[in-house]
Amino acid sequence: MKILKYSVFALAALSLTSCLKSKTDFGGTLNDGGGIVSLIAEKGYQATTTGNLGLTYRIATNFNFSARPNEAVKFFTITVSQPREAKLSGPMTINVDMAPLPSNAIPAPGTTAFFPAGAVNVQPVTIQPSDAPEINVPVYFTVNKTLLDPTKRYGARFTISSPTQGVVSKNEGFADVYVNLSAAFNNSNYTGRYVGTNTIVDSAGIYGIVNNTRQMRLYEGDPFVGFIPNIISPISRYDLAFTGQALFSIQAPKLSEGGFSYQLVAAQYKLDATGKVIDVIDEATGLSLNPIFDNSVPNSFVYTANDQRVLWVKYKIRLDPDNNLRRSFTIEEKFVYDALQTY
Numbered sequence: 001m002k003i004l005k006y007s008v009f010a011l012a013a014l015s016l017t018s019c020l021k022s023k024t025d026f027g028g029t030l031n032d033g034g035g036i037v038s039l040i041a042e043k044g045y046q047a048t049t050t051g052n053l054g055l056t057y058r059i060a061t062n063f064n065f066s067a068r069p070n071e072a073v074k075f076f077t078i079t080v081s082q083p084r085e086a087k088l089s090g091p092m093t094i095n096v097d098m099a100p101l102p103s104n105a106i107p108a109p110g111t112t113a114f115f116p117a118g119a120v121n122v123q124p125v126t127i128q129p130s131d132a133p134e135i136n137v138p139v140y141f142t143v144n145k146t147l148l149d150p151t152k153r154y155g156a157r158f159t160i161s162s163p164t165q166g167v168v169s170k171n172e173g174f175a176d177v178y179v180n181l182s183a184a185f186n187n188s189n190y191t192g193r194y195v196g197t198n199t200i201v202d203s204a205g206i207y208g209i210v211n212n213t214r215q216m217r218l219y220e221g222d223p224f225v226g227f228i229p230n231i232i233s234p235i236s237r238y239d240l241a242f243t244g245q246a247l248f249s250i251q252a253p254k255l256s257e258g259g260f261s262y263q264l265v266a267a268q269y270k271l272d273a274t275g276k277v278i279d280v281i282d283e284a285t286g287l288s289l290n291p292i293f294d295n296s297v298p299n300s301f302v303y304t305a306n307d308q309r310v311l312w313v314k315y316k317i318r319l320d321p322d323n324n325l326r327r328s329f330t331i332e333e334k335f336v337y338d339a340l341q342t343y
Contacts, residue, residue: 034084036166038094038127040158041077041136043175045340057342058106060178062192063143063306065150072140074307075177076158077339080127080135080166088129094163096139098122098156105155105176112155112178119147120156138307138339150187154179181343188220189275189303190232190311193343194335200252200264201330207264207321209252216249217343218311218335222268222283232269232301232311233283234335248283249333264321264329265289269313275301277313291315297332309337 042059061075082088100114121142127135148154159174180186196216200209215237221228223235234249248266253259266283277299280291293299294314301311312334320326 033086034082036086036088036163037081037169038092038160038163038166039079039081039169039172040160040175041079042177042340042342043076043172044079044169046175046342047172058178058181059175060181060186060341060343061306062186062188062341063145063179064189065145065148065180065187067189069145071143071145071306073143074138074140074341076139076175078125078127078137078139078160080137081133082135082166083133086166087131088127088135088165090129092127092129092163092165093124094127094168095124095161096122097159097161099159101155101157101176105157112153113149115154115156116147119144122158125160136339140306148179150180153181188227190218190220190301190309192218192309193237193338193341194218194234194309194311195338196234196249196333196335198249198331198333200250202252203328203330204325206254206256207252207262207329208255209261212252214249215338216335224283230271230273231281232271234267234269234333250331262321264319265317267317267331269311271301275303277301277311280313280315280317289317289319291317294330294332297334307337307339311335 046057046059059076061073063071063073078094080088080092098115098120101112105112123141125137125139127137155176155178157174157176160168161173194216195213197211197213198209199211200207202208217235217237219233219235221231222233236247236249236251247263250264250267251261252264253261267289268281268283269277270279270281272278277293280289281287282289292315294316297312297314299313299315301309303309314330314332316328316330318326319329
């Protein structure tokens, strides 16, 4: 009986070894150097979230049509996957093609215009070598905004091809990218998807949260009303997707309970022409919350580049969320423009 057992184990080991030595598996096997695969990161994220969360994300780029008439705009990210021994041996060039949306695109091509000639300067992308298992390269093209109509939604299919090293992913080598998805909000310095982190301290110790990080949408204006210049509304993306309600960012659980978060106030940030936060407004009433700003943070929106934007505020306001004890809350929020602009 022992001989039979050993024979079975030996056969299994031999089969496994044979499999590992095979070089026909995609991306290589454990006994070879692997392969280099390039893809569009947003396309992979789009497919994953649709399957796992049931959310139909669309890939977007955001810019202000009225400012920076020839701006380097980020359209998507190329990811080079090189998880094993095979690495880029030097700079790699990959071609990019821009074409009209296909007939099955969502939103439909009939409601989305293709970019006019000369509006987007599409160029090949050069990627520098690295020993990292994954290289992420933001792709920028110069946009001549004077050729665009800010009342229109634009879109195109971008396809990467002909890398000088490795191959392109069959399913993630293209992406449909939209500009001005919602004309009421997207013609803005501020609108987009952000990584939001906030800390809320209740002077009574009833509510509170520290470094709560969420996927947020920042709107210039009010999602219930429309565009309002220099008013920023931070909205929780997943609350909006799963509840249908535009829940604002100032949420915290009761410390005695944990778990469920209560929206303490629907705070909007009012900016001056330089991006400085000059007031915090209660969306429900339209009135100032009379904030006392803490100057240990910038209390401003800083636009460094198309894909580098940060809103960072810290202040005290008085709230009475339980209608029995009005007291001071200290709130710090930081919103960093997300590398993934998908909605």
